[in-house]
Amino acid sequence: MINVIKSLFFALFGMSSLGWLSILLIITLYVGPSPDGFLLSFIESNLINSEDVEQLGYTFSELAYEFYEYIALLNIFLLIVTIIFCICWSIASHFLNIDAPGKAKIYFIHWFIFSGIFVASLFGITSFFVIWGRSFEVADYLSGVGQTLLLILPIIFYFIVYYLGVLLGTARFARSSVLFANKLPGNL
Amino acid sequence: MNKFKLFFILFIFFYSSLLASDEYCGPKFEIISDLKEIKKKEDKKNPVFVYFDGSLSMQGFVKDQPGQKNLYRDVIDDLQQISENVGSKTYYHKFGSTIEPIKENEIARVTKPLFYDCAGSVESCNNQETRLELAFKAANANKDATYIIVTDLFLSSKQLVGSTLSSLTSPLKSVLKNGNSIGVVGVMSSFNGTIYDIPSKAGGTLKYSEAKKRPFYIIIVGNEKNINLVKKNLKEQHFIDQEDQYKFSLITSSPILKNLNQDKSIKENYVTGISNRDSVKLEYIENNFPIFNFNAVQSDKIKFKIKNNEIIVEGSNGISNYQINEHLWTSKEQACKKISEESWKKTKFEKISKWSSSEDQFELNTFEHVALKKLFRGMRYFYLANIYAEKPGNSSEEIFKEWSIRDSEAEDFKDQNPVEFKTLNLSKIIGILNSVAEDAFEKTLVASIALNFDLE
Numbered sequence: 001m002i003n004v005i006k007s008l009f010f011a012l013f014g015m016s017s018l019g020w021l022s023i024l025l026i027i028t029l030y031v032g033p034s035p036d037g038f039l040l041s042f043i044e045s046n047l048i049n050s051e052d053v054e055q056l057g058y059t060f061s062e063l064a065y066e067f068y069e070y071i072a073l074l075n076i077f078l079l080i081v082t083i084i085f086c087i088c089w090s091i092a093s094h095f096l097n098i099d100a101p102g103k104a105k106i107y108f109i110h111w112f113i114f115s116g117i118f119v120a121s122l123f124g125i126t127s128f129f130v131i132w133g134r135s136f137e138v139a140d141y142l143s144g145v146g147q148t149l150l151l152i153l154p155i156i157f158y159f160i161v162y163y164l165g166v167l168l169g170t171a172r173f174a175r176s177s178v179l180f181a182n183k184l185p186g187n188l
Numbered sequence: 189m190n191k192f193k194l195f196f197i198l199f200i201f202f203y204s205s206l207l208a209s210d211e212y213c214g215p216k217f218e219i220i221s222d223l224k225e226i227k228k229k230e231d232k233k234n235p236v237f238v239y240f241d242g243s244l245s246m247q248g249f250v251k252d253q254p255g256q257k258n259l260y261r262d263v264i265d266d267l268q269q270i271s272e273n274v275g276s277k278t279y280y281h282k283f284g285s286t287i288e289p290i291k292e293n294e295i296a297r298v299t300k301p302l303f304y305d306c307a308g309s310v311e312s313c314n315n316q317e318t319r320l321e322l323a324f325k326a327a328n329a330n331k332d333a334t335y336i337i338v339t340d341l342f343l344s345s346k347q348l349v350g351s352t353l354s355s356l357t358s359p360l361k362s363v364l365k366n367g368n369s370i371g372v373v374g375v376m377s378s379f380n381g382t383i384y385d386i387p388s389k390a391g392g393t394l395k396y397s398e399a400k401k402r403p404f405y406i407i408i409v410g411n412e413k414n415i416n417l418v419k420k421n422l423k424e425q426h427f428i429d430q431e432d433q434y435k436f437s438l439i440t441s442s443p444i445l446k447n448l449n450q451d452k453s454i455k456e457n458y459v460t461g462i463s464n465r466d467s468v469k470l471e472y473i474e475n476n477f478p479i480f481n482f483n484a485v486q487s488d489k490i491k492f493k494i495k496n497n498e499i500i501v502e503g504s505n506g507i508s509n510y511q512i513n514e515h516l517w518t519s520k521e522q523a524c525k526k527i528s529e530e531s532w533k534k535t536k537f538e539k540i541s542k543w544s545s546s547e548d549q550f551e552l553n554t555f556e557h558v559a560l561k562k563l564f565r566g567m568r569y570f571y572l573a574n575i576y577a578e579k580p581g582n583s584s585e586e587i588f589k590e591w592s593i594r595d596s597e598a599e600d601f602k603d604q605n606p607v608e609f610k611t612l613n614l615s616k617i618i619g620i621l622n623s624v625a626e627d628a629f630e631k632t633l634v635a636s637i638a639l640n641f642d643l644e
Contacts, residue, residue, distance in 0.1 A: 052562065054536065056535050056564065057534050058518075062520075063520070137567075138564075140564040
């Protein structure tokens with residue numbers, strides 16, 4: 001049991017190495033980014049269809065509040081799913097039936113499928129927010145480039161967060177099932 | 189008593205809050221209230237002046253042609269009665285190179301060949317040319333009267349250029365500017381005579397006597413009501429058989445019947461293509477301005493339709509071009525209570541909708557240039573459109589085209605020995621009338637509407 005708790009601690013530590021960025025982003029979006037800051041100008045120039053906004057007689061700052069909430073909500077969902085998947089694997093890795101040398105490598109397939117499901121879940125969430133989610137009216141503000149970025153960037157980021165989590169959180173005897181996890185020092 | 193008071197106060201409170209919720213909460217905009225009144229003439233009967241073309245070419249209409257129906261004689265016989273239906277007193281004239289009055293008891297002579305003969309020398313005769321401009325000039329004398337001109341409209345090209353043309357068009361322009369119209373009834377009738385002044389390629393003129401049928405024209409100058417009355421009488425009394433060929437066109441500088449806002453003619457079903465039909469509510473605000481309130485979705489194809497017979501004068505050329513003066517406002521606030529004047533933002537779209545017009549109706553395809561899919565959901569939109577008739581139509585040119593022949597084609601046409609002879613430069617003459625009508629036409633507001641909707 002102690003090993004499981006240790007694993008969870010390591011998993012959270014691994015995730016937090018990059019995950020703090022996500023939390024910071026969520027908080028910043030709820031507070032409202034600085035009007036002259038990088039975030040606002042990044043959103044305005046890369047995610048928003050500025051031409052449509054301007055044609056409708058608005059400036060982005062007038063519509064930004066709802067949009068920030070929308071991006072923050074998307075990140076909350078992605079973060080929760082990432083944490084759940086990472087913790088699940090970290091716990092499950094302790095219960096893998098590895099009773100012979102080299103057997104852990106067989107579980108690489110399990111990890112690969114599990115990670116595939118995780119990526120698919122991330123894609124499902126981003127797609128729901130960006131393309132299919134009719135209830136997210138602010139999604140109309142997105143430009144074509146913005147839609148693509150919102151579909152791909154969060155998947156890459158949260159997969160790295162997840163990977164860092166499982167890298168450290170996987171049970172020591174099952175490390176061979178996770179890509180490059182066996183390269184970690186033995187005393188970790 | 190106290191309970192009654194309490195009930196009364198509560199009733200007033202709820203009723204007033206109910207009324208308050210129905211208050212107009214759209215953006216501020218200018219309602220075009222200087223609606224051009226469509227001039228309605230008094231029903232008082234005014235004189236009718238009838239002008240008969242006395243040129244020799246007309247003689248063939250009064251001679252029987254075996255196997256052909258003579259509509260000319262029948263029509264002329266009844267014209268006296270039709271004129272009396274239209275006006276108070278009828279005055280008859282004959283025109284050729286000059287205008288001569290005809291006594292009432294001599295009218296019967298019009299249907300006899302003798303009327304078109306001339307005993308004197310050719311130079312002194314009044315039957316050698318058709319100076320239609322004299323009749324048109326006379327038609328400008330009394331703007332309340334109705335003028336009926338019976339002619340074969342056989343005008344050579346030289347009569348349709350320069351000073352002769354301007355003497356033909358300037359009285360017509362005045363007629364149209366006075367709010368009157370010109371009705372042209374073309375009737376194909378039997379013909380047994382000679383057609384003169386057919387231009388030859390060599391430069392002179394030719395005659396033709398083999399035609400068995402030929403159109404004549406009744407040009408009616410006056411108010412639309414009288415023109416339509418004359419046309420109706422002629423149609424009911426003479427153009428009964430299927431083989432009776434006749435054509436009609438009303439050329440007017442005011443082909444618009446009315447502004448639909450004037451008498452609140454616009455109804456809820458004028459707007460179509462809204463999937464949430466139950467949400468549509470039409471309200472009229474000041475100056476009879478209609479606002480359609482509803483909920484829309486991005487896939488809606490909202491159309492505003494008007495039946496042509498509601499706005500266009502029957503039988504007229506109609507409208508060939510409309511102008512849509514349109515604006516769109518948006519508001520982030522959707523609830524009427526929360527919307528203030530500042531909530532509305534005027535969009536920068538210049539072209540939003542596209543109009544189309546068919547024989548039966550005018551259609552404004554709203555959000556055709558700027559699709560609803562391009563607009564953001566979760567907002568309220570206020571679309572304002574002023575629909576103007578910008579240019580009158582010219583469908584009459586097409587109507588009369590088959591009876592027309594150009595100067596350059598006249599000799600070849602004659603050489604084919606046609607049984608049915610065409611009218612020289614008819615399309616040109618109708619075109620001239622149309623262009624005069626276009627000159628006298630003023631841009632007219634047909635309807636103003638607003639669409640106030642939430643986009644879901």
